[in-house]
Amino acid sequence: MTEKKLIPLAINGGIGFGAKLTPKQLIALGTYLDEDTEIELTTFQQLIIQVSEEKVETAKDELEAVGFSVYKVGPYVKSLRTCNFCQGADEEGMPVAIELNKRIAGQEVPFTLRPAYTGCPNACGEPLINDIGVIKRLEHYELYVGGQAKGEDARAAVLLKDKLEPDQLYDLVDAVLEVYRKNGRKRERLAKFIDRYGFENLKKEVRIS
Ligand code: SF4
Incomplete structure (x- = not known):
């Protein structure tokens, strides 16, 4: 008997x-x-399940119908962790968090990328220890990049740009990706x-002077 192939899905x-x-x-x-x-159960507010290959499409439809978001597992942008x-x-x-998530979650990238959003500078969603972090400050948004929680080279993300309007935030995150x-x-x-690439080179590429 051939074993059924299982496909991992990340849902939240x-x-x-x-x-x-x-x-x-x-x-x-x-x-x-x-x-x-x-x-x-991951630290990123996701559940990883294994579904047999022939049921993947039906499972996605039915899980989305009850309000789950379903994502691929692997080198993709993960769903936005929020406060x-x-x-x-x-x-x-x-x-803004919902729209940002819609635009970036599931995009293919060189390595699994964790984005986090937080609704005020208290930063309960831990945006500074994730690859991409967004903080809402008063009426505007700040974008941080390059945070890393794990490893001996763990570090806080660095501010790429502040005082962003929502559309500027979406465009800038897209440009970084x-x-x-x-x-x-x-x-x-x-x-x-x-x-390796250089923070200043990244700023130049995404047109921040
Ligand atoms: S204090 Fe701020 S960051 Fe924390 S949950 Fe409330 S809105 Fe979000």
């Missing part, structure tokens, strides 16, 4: 007030998993790429 409950799941979502999830299957938006959705820019995609080596983390 979408961007909202905290990382929450509903019973409806958990029931839908259970229908695609064998009883003894293990589910990996809990404790001061309110609009005050803390939840619509494009430079990284074109010039990064296979399996080279963003922080390492910036070390």
Whole structure:
């Protein structure tokens, strides 16, 4: 008998007030998993499940229908990790976080990239220890790049540009990803790429003077 091929999928409950799941979502999830299957819970608010190859498309549709977001596992931009938006959705820019996530999550990059968003400078979503970090400060957004939580060369992300309007933020994140995609080596983390390529060169490429 040939063994069925399993495909890993990363899922999360979408961007909202905290990382929450509903019973409806958990029931839908259970229908695609064998009883003894293990589910990996990542630090990035994602569950990693293994679904048999022939069920992947149906599983994606049905999981999305109950509010899950479904992503590929591998060298892609992960879904945006966010804070809990404790001061309110609009005050803390939840619509901007949702739009940013829609634009970047799942994009192919040289190495898995973790973006994080936080609705005020308290930075509960830990944007400075992720590859790309966004902080909302009053009415504008700050973009940080190259943070790294793991390894002996762990470091905080560096401010690339502040006082950004939402559209400027989306465009700038896209530009950074494009430079990284074109010039990064296979399996080279963003922080390492910036070390090699040069922060000033990155700024020049994305047209920040
Ligand atoms: S970062 Fe600010 S808005 Fe977000 S949960 Fe923390 S205190 Fe609340």
